[in-house]
Amino acid sequence: MKIQIIKKGIADSLQNAGNYGNQHIGVQVGGFMDYFSAQLANKILGNPLDKELYEIHFPASHFRFEEDGYIAITGANFVPVLNEKSIPLHEIIHVKKGDLLQFLKPMLGRISYLAMTLDKPALTLTNRKLIEKIDELLFTPAPMRFIPGPAWNDLDTSSIQAILHEPFQTTLQSNRMGFQLEGPAIKTIVSKSYLSAGVTRGTMQLLPNGQIIILMADHQTIGGYPNLGQIILVDLPRLAQMVHHTTIHFSLCNLSMAHEQYQFIQAQFTS
């Protein structure tokens, strides 16, 4: 569907589910930061779940539609208005050529998604339950669950206790590459030098200043900071939606639980 950006927002981009296959030559994967909301917007319109769509930060772009079609907006609530009239999130919205879409105010969350299609989507009732479920996963406070990484055992006891029991906060140093946190200073037992190795979305790296950064969609392919662990995939969209100065607690998770949860949620998208 043709759309024109008539005023550019601060950090809007077209995103898909990520471009894998070239990390061995240093090419970052990218892709949806909050893949729950992105998939949801596509599902509401009957699009393939991984279809490319707009990822929108606030202040958002102003969009003008150049043909008739249907849109759905999910994720953060930036108070979307179509021709200056308020429109709801999570619904199929019919738009006409020349219509103007704007976002007025960041009410909740950090990233909004705009999916589009030319074809009239079928109304499905099953979406309601999924919408509620995703809303709960994104915006109900809950610990960030992680699986300990290669450098976890190099931490001193008080650092392990701090990560497991003390609060951390998101900061302004947060972007598509990573979210830098602020919290108790974390230390390894010995000052060992680590060799760079492959990292993933969700990797918790220990920076030289004792703070933790969590790698997000546009992270570099290899990293040499101590790899403390990985936030599980189902908790990353919640992190992606956190504005700065949001409190985070961490909790341990195991592999089978992480896989079970991921598959349980993905099954609802594909059913």
Add this chain to the structure above:
Amino acid sequence: MLKINKNESQSWHFKAMGDHSLFFYLDERMDENINTEVHHFSAFIRTKNISAFKDIIPSYHAVTIVYAIDQLYAYLDSSKKYLSLLHLAESFIEEYEIFKQQHTSFQYEPNNIEIPVCYHPLFGIDLVKIAAEKNKDVEEIIQIHCSKIYRVFCLGFKPGFAYMGEVDKSIQSPRHPKPRPFVDAGSVGIAGSQTGIYPSDSPGGWQIIGRTPLTVFDPIHLALLNPGDLVRFRAITKEEFDAIKNIPS
């Protein structure tokens, strides 16, 4: 006690790294033998052609496999060979060890690549300083940099950025304490025992000694250098540099 020839640094271990990657690793050292083993193992996994594996990322001493969870379980179900993800990882190591015993040559065949570099002071902005620090002529630094065959340990930092080693001790030079905000694409640098080429204009902290006229990365042809490649630098004049730059590709 009997395994006197067994080099402990070359036996593979693995960890599940988070919920969508597997981390296979050797002894954590920057070492050509260890890294050769990394490329053999990485090639071995690649030949398995498992579509659930989205990326296979070799690094100095490790191979990280990034997988799609749903596709991985579908593969485990259909293969009937592996009971679980962890069983699959263990089996890979065993299968690889058996493969190694049965074959004298491996799948991994490094490419030999020659890279022309112009060491003109216009490009090699740190060359004079390094020469002074090392008490050598600029010519000598260039000759030493060109005299070795470097191995591409791995790529990272930016698309196409190859970490190569090892630079001769006599010209090793640490990173600038504060990175430059701008380094030109094609710049050849040294950082400690490693050498590398900036594929695109970017900030960078390496000591810059020259520039190649070759395109190191573009989105269509991808990377000039691949993990495991063997690289030799050849000194060219400013005129040759300009000539290569001007040839339409």
